[in-house]
Amino acid sequence: MHVRETTSAPLYRELADDLRDKILTGVYPRTSKLPSEAELMQDTGFSRSTVRRALATLADEHLIVTERGRGAFVADTPHFDETSHFFGSFTAQSAAQGGELTTRTVDSALVPANVLPELPEFFCTAPQSNLVMLTRLRYLDGTPLCIETAYLPETFSGLLEADLDGSLYQVLREQFGRMPAGGRKEFEVYTASQRDAFLLDVERGAALMLVTDFVYDTDGQPLHVSQRIMRTDNAKYVEQIG
Amino acid sequence: MHVRETTSAPLYRELADDLRDKILTGVYPRTSKLPSEAELMQDTGFSRSTVRRALATLADEHLIVTERGRGAFVADTPHFDETSHFFGSFTAQSAAQGGELTTRTVDSALVPANVLPELPEFFCTAPQSNLVMLTRLRYLDGTPLCIETAYLPETFSGLLEADLDGSLYQVLREQFGRMPAGGRKEFEVYTASQRDAFLLDVERGAALMLVTDFVYDTDGQPLHVSQRIMRTDNAKYVEQIG
DNA sequence: TAGTGGTCTAGACCACGGG
DNA sequence: CCGTGGTCTAGACCACTAA
Numbered sequence: 001m002h003v004r005e006t007t008s009a010p011l012y013r014e015l016a017d018d019l020r021d022k023i024l025t026g027v028y029p030r031t032s033k034l035p036s037e038a039e040l041m042q043d044t045g046f047s048r049s050t051v052r053r054a055l056a057t058l059a060d061e062h063l064i065v066t067e068r069g070r071g072a073f074v075a076d077t078p079h080f081d082e083t084s085h086f087f088g089s090f091t092a093q094s095a096a097q098g099g100e101l102t103t104r105t106v107d108s109a110l111v112p113a114n115v116l117p118e119l120p121e122f123f124c125t126a127p128q129s130n131l132v133m134l135t136r137l138r139y140l141d142g143t144p145l146c147i148e149t150a151y152l153p154e155t156f157s158g159l160l161e162a163d164l165d166g167s168l169y170q171v172l173r174e175q176f177g178r179m180p181a182g183g184r185k186e187f188e189v190y191t192a193s194q195r196d197a198f199l200l201d202v203e204r205g206a207a208l209m210l211v212t213d214f215v216y217d218t219d220g221q222p223l224h225v226s227q228r229i230m231r232t233d234n235a236k237y238v239e240q241i242g
Numbered sequence: 243m244h245v246r247e248t249t250s251a252p253l254y255r256e257l258a259d260d261l262r263d264k265i266l267t268g269v270y271p272r273t274s275k276l277p278s279e280a281e282l283m284q285d286t287g288f289s290r291s292t293v294r295r296a297l298a299t300l301a302d303e304h305l306i307v308t309e310r311g312r313g314a315f316v317a318d319t320p321h322f323d324e325t326s327h328f329f330g331s332f333t334a335q336s337a338a339q340g341g342e343l344t345t346r347t348v349d350s351a352l353v354p355a356n357v358l359p360e361l362p363e364f365f366c367t368a369p370q371s372n373l374v375m376l377t378r379l380r381y382l383d384g385t386p387l388c389i390e391t392a393y394l395p396e397t398f399s400g401l402l403e404a405d406l407d408g409s410l411y412q413v414l415r416e417q418f419g420r421m422p423a424g425g426r427k428e429f430e431v432y433t434a435s436q437r438d439a440f441l442l443d444v445e446r447g448a449a450l451m452l453v454t455d456f457v458y459d460t461d462g463q464p465l466h467v468s469q470r471i472m473r474t475d476n477a478k479y480v481e482q483i484g
Numbered sequence: 485t486a487g488t489g490g491t492c493t494a495g496a497c498c499a500c501g502g503g
Numbered sequence: 504c505c506g507t508g509g510t511c512t513a514g515a516c517c518a519c520t521a522a
Contacts (some may be wrong), residue, residue, distance in 0.1 A: 015510060036488065049291075052489085060302075068489045069520035158520045185481045187429055189449045189474035207449035208433045232431035239427045239481075252491060276505065289493045294508085310508045311501035 011046055015054035023063050023074050024170070034072040105201070106147070107135040108160050116225070119151055122214055123222045130154045134164060137199055144200045144213060147229040153222065172223070180223055183215035187237075190229065200231050207232060253288055258295035265305050265316050266412075276314040277304060348389070348441070349377040350402050358467070361393055364456055365464045372396045376406060379441055386442045388470040395464065414465070422465055425457040429479075432471065442473050450474060 009017075022028050035043065040051045055072055058064045066072045113120045114127035123131065131151045138146040150168060152159065162171055172178045190210035197204040210228045217223040230237065264270050277285065282293045297314055300306045308314045355361045356369035365373065365427075373393045380388040392410060394401065404413055414420045421460040432452035451472045459465040472479065 012510080038487085049513090053510090055489095058519060066489065067520085068488080068518065071488060165314040187451065187453075187479040187481075189431055189451050191449075209429065209431050209451075211429075223386075239429075254491080280506085291494090292492060295491090297508095308508065309501085310499070313505080313507060 008037075011044075012050045012053035012057065013037065015040070015044060015046065016057040019054065019058060019059075020063060020238075023058070028074050030074050031076050032074050034074065038070055047205075101145075102139045102142075103164075104137050104139070105134065105164055106137050107133070108155065108164075109133055110157065110160075111151075113151075116151070118212075118214075119225060123151075123153055123226060132156050132159055134159060134168070136164065140164075145231055147196065147199050149228060150224050150226045152224045168224075178217045178223060180215045181218040181220075183213060183223075185239075186210075186212045186214075188212075196229055200229070202231060202233075209237065211237060244466065253286075254292045254295035254299065257286055257288065257293065258299040261296065262303075262305060265300070266415075270316050273318050274316050278313055278317065296464060301399060316463065323430070333369050343387075344381045344384075345406075346379050346381070347376065347406055348379050349375070350406075351375055352402075353393075355393075358393070358469075360454075360456075364393055364467060365393075367395075374398050374401055376410070377400060378406065387473055389438060389441050390468060391470075392466050392468045394466045410466075420459045420465060422457045423460040423462075425455060425465075427456075427481075428452075428454045430454075434471075439469055442471070444473060444475075451479065453479060 019028075019034070028034060034040075034055075036086045036110070037048055037051050037055070040046070040054075041048055044051065055066065057062065059066060059072075062075055064072050065075050083195075111133045112128050113123060113125050113131050115133075119125075119131060120127045120129075125131075132154060133149060133151055135147065135149045137144060138148060149223040156172075156176065159171065162175070164171065169180060172180075188210040190208045192200065192202055192204055192206045192208050194204055196202075196208065197206065200208070202208070209232050211230065213224075213226045213228075215223045216228070260277070261270075270276060275333075276282075279290055279293050279297070282288070282296075283290055283294075286293065297308065301308060301314075304317055306314050307317050316395065319471050327376065352372040353375045354370050355365060355373050357373075360483070361367075362371075363415045367373075374396060376392045376394075378390045378392075379386060380390060382454060398414075398418065400417070401413065404417070406413065411422060430452045432450045434442065434444055434446055434448045434450050436446055438444075438450065442450070444450070451474050453470045453472065455466075455470075456466045457465045457468070
């Protein structure tokens with residue numbers, strides 16, 4: 001196993017990135033056993049402390065779980081796939097596990113930052129400057145569940161041509177080398193506009209939930225703002241913490 | 243400085259608990275500088291790795307921030323005080339920072355676990371066995387904002403006589419030695435019952451937000467379930483992540 | 485018993501901040 | 504320059520799991 005030596009990132013980070021890649025791409029499938037610390041030391045030439053720190057990073061991200069005397073295993077929970085958002089995910093009340101989630105892109109364009117009042121401040125940009133906007137509609141078993149609109153800096157304009165029916169985070173990681181690291185969520189109750197009512201197939205004025213993520217990347221730079229308008233009659237929002 | 247030696251907890255945990263106490267009780271006030279790693283090594287006799295691991299724990303909890311070349315400082319954000327919940331907090335749209343939050347206890351009693359269908363499973367208990375229930379009403383500048391109902395195992399029945407107009411977590415920590423460590427939150431939209439309408443001073447059937455926390459302690463034991471019914475016209479729910 | 489992860493130590497070098 | 508936190512090493516002992 002070779003960890004790239006050309007960068008100046010800490011060794012434990014190089015190893016963590018390497019292992020994370022292998023987990024996310026399925027080289028280490030769900031619930032499979034990772035190489036032991038001793039094996040990773042041999043493979044990389046790193047000390048045990050460094051190897052352990054890399055594993056601790058992945059454990060913090062809930063990508064692996066460790067068991068004393070047995071080893072480290074890829075976590076059984078879904079990762080950053082298309083069903084999960086920034087540390088939160090939908091769960092349908094009816095078909096909690098089995099339901100099939102699909103995504104369709106409704107709109108993608110460059111828009112001025114002042115379409116939402118919070119955007120210029122978050123992105124540290126002028127109100128008239130452009131942001132990349134991506135609007136996607138998510139379905140659970142064919143029923144519209146959620147309208148998701150993401151805003152990103154103009155440097156991500158390549159996303160306008162990308163295939164975004166999968167995970168936004170996967171594209172950001174693989175094509176732009178950016179990873180979400182922190183931020184905040186806001187939860188509000190919201191009444192459906194005519195457009196929302198049409199897309200989600202509910203009555204105009206129905207009670208919906210509005211969840212907004214403000215997300216920074218690992219360098220502390222603003223990465224994206226995502227706003228989700230959700231139906232509340234057939235789903236609730238669940239978030240794992242700790 | 244003496245870290246208690248009688249327990250069998252890891253050294254880094256002893257030191258972290260010790261420092262956390264000093265931060266939460268104001269011995270190290272907000273934004274003040276902590277002793278340097280070298281000083282903590284001298285005070286405790288621990289190695290630098292152990293000291294650093296303790297500090298990393300507090301950094302993970304956002305109680306301190308470290309700055310290379312300068313030192314470690316107590317974070318400037320409010321901690322587990324009465325305005326904050328499990329890693330989330332209310333923010334009034336109007337009086338985001340200045341508003342005054344007050345709390346009144348509405349009810350406290352032993353109730354059977356099956357008052358909510360999720361409780362028996364979470365607490366691993368029989369549906370008829372008792373739980374401690376605490377219902378509190380929270381006001382922002384005198385206006386009712388939120389009905390909060392907490393459920394805890396019967397071992398906490400001492401809480402029925404406790405003064406709970408402050409922080410529940412503070413009482414749990416100081417009187418029971420228990421700390422929240424993880425869990426999940428669920429967000430739903432909810433229509434006001436007659437009782438909710440009365441307590442929150444809204445129309446019956448108004449759209450409210452229902453936030454439920456399922457929280458485990460540091461030993462992995464079920465600690466409490468808290469359900470908050472919130473008005474949505476004058477406040478939104480904000481959560482820091484990462 | 486052999487292999488695993490959990491804790492801890494002593495020491496090294498580096499990068500950054502401030503006097 | 505010195506003191507600070509950030510990274511890394513080599514080695515030790517322990518507790519737990521499984522064969």
